[in-house]
Amino acid sequence: MATLRSPAGDSQAQQALRDRPAPAPSPSPSQHTSPQSEQAQTQTVGPAPAGLVVVMLLADIAPGNTLWGWSRLVLQKLPLRQVPGLRFAKVLGSGHNGGFGLRPSRSRQGLFLAFDDEAFARQFIDSSPVLAGYRARSAELLVALLRACSSKGSWSGQQISPTASAPTDGPVAVLTRASIRPQRARAFWRIQPGTERALAGVPGCLLAAGVGEAPLLRQATFTVWQSAAAMDAYARSGAHGDAIRTAYQGNFFSETMFLRFAPLLIQGRWLGVDHG
Numbered sequence: 001m002a003t004l005r006s007p008a009g010d011s012q013a014q015q016a017l018r019d020r021p022a023p024a025p026s027p028s029p030s031q032h033t034s035p036q037s038e039q040a041q042t043q044t045v046g047p048a049p050a051g052l053v054v055v056m057l058l059a060d061i062a063p064g065n066t067l068w069g070w071s072r073l074v075l076q077k078l079p080l081r082q083v084p085g086l087r088f089a090k091v092l093g094s095g096h097n098g099g100f101g102l103r104p105s106r107s108r109q110g111l112f113l114a115f116d117d118e119a120f121a122r123q124f125i126d127s128s129p130v131l132a133g134y135r136a137r138s139a140e141l142l143v144a145l146l147r148a149c150s151s152k153g154s155w156s157g158q159q160i161s162p163t164a165s166a167p168t169d170g171p172v173a174v175l176t177r178a179s180i181r182p183q184r185a186r187a188f189w190r191i192q193p194g195t196e197r198a199l200a201g202v203p204g205c206l207l208a209a210g211v212g213e214a215p216l217l218r219q220a221t222f223t224v225w226q227s228a229a230a231m232d233a234y235a236r237s238g239a240h241g242d243a244i245r246t247a248y249q250g251n252f253f254s255e256t257m258f259l260r261f262a263p264l265l266i267q268g269r270w271l272g273v274d275h276g
Contacts, residue, residue, distance in 0.1 A: 052087070052163050053121040054261065056144040056175070056222055057111040057134065058209050058270055065137040066106060072134075073109060079130050080113075085120025088158055089113050092211040092220065102189060107139075110211045110222075112175070114160060118264070121145055125265075142207075142268035142275060144224070146173055146261035153257035164262040171206065172228045173261040177220035184252040185217060199223075204230025207270055224266060224275075231260075 061069030076091045083089075094108035115121040124131060125143055134141055147164035155177060166172070180188050199208050204226040212219040225231040267276030 051117055052160060053115050053118045054146040055113040055121050055124060056146060058142045059109055059134045059138045060140040061107040061137055062139040068137055069107060069109060083124060083128060083130060085116040087114050087116055090213060092213060094211050104215055140269045142270040144173060144263060145265040146263055148259050149262045150260040154255060155257045160259060166228060167262050171224055171226060171263050172231055173224045173263050174231055175220060175222050175259045177257050178253045179255040180217045180252055181254050182217060188252045202234050
């Protein structure tokens with residue numbers, strides 16, 4: 001990926017997320033194949049590169065810190081430019097109803113950060129003033145350390161190359177994001193509530209959060225699953241499968257990205273559930 005400076009499951013599944021070592025790479029199929037799947041799909045082949053590791057941050061800003069939280073959505077890009085080893089960054093807002101509602105949330109937000117290697121990513125988690133600011137001002141906060149094992153599409157023109165193999169057992173994390181064509185936004189949001197209801201309480205889903213760069217038009221979903229099989233079962237059936245097929249057939253998106261991750265670490269609390 002080119003350099004860019006823009007800025008409840010069972011206990012065994014939760015235990016497996018604690019400092020999970022990065023597996024050696026091997027090919028892993030990606031999901032959401034569509035009529036627009038001419039976008040390159042990248043999978044790991046051969047020796048693992050030392051490189052790219054992702055940090056996903058979810059924060060629910062505590063009452064009394066609302067103005068600070070809103071300022072992060074506008075100003076956070078500046079301090080992120082000083083973070084060592086950071087290659088790609090997105091500052092994300094969220095919505096009501098677990099992040100999937102049309103109405104923006106006053107308190108929930110996130111960061112998607114891609115680092116040159118795991119050492120830089122762990123340094124950010126352990127000692128970054130940016131993360132310390134969120135920890136001090138959040139009612140709930142969750143941090144995930146992730147290696148991509150399958151990648152398709154792009155985000156702001158940037159691609160993320162896999163650096164791990166797909167987990168053969170235990171948890172898997174997924175991020176799907178899309179830029180929605182303005183002229184298709186109304187039609188997209190007519191079908192979106194069905195996918196929200198399908199995700200709520202779906203077997204094997206340990207965590208789900210809706211985030212986005214811009215209300216209504218640049219949206220993403222971050223999920224953690226008990227297993228790849230549970231994620232695949234949801235992706236290929238029910239309201240979600242119907243919505244994906246409808247969206248691609250309707251040419252709703254100008255850009256998409258699908259990432260599947262091998263979690264190295266997930267810690268914190270989100271929507272009342274402790275992780276890690």
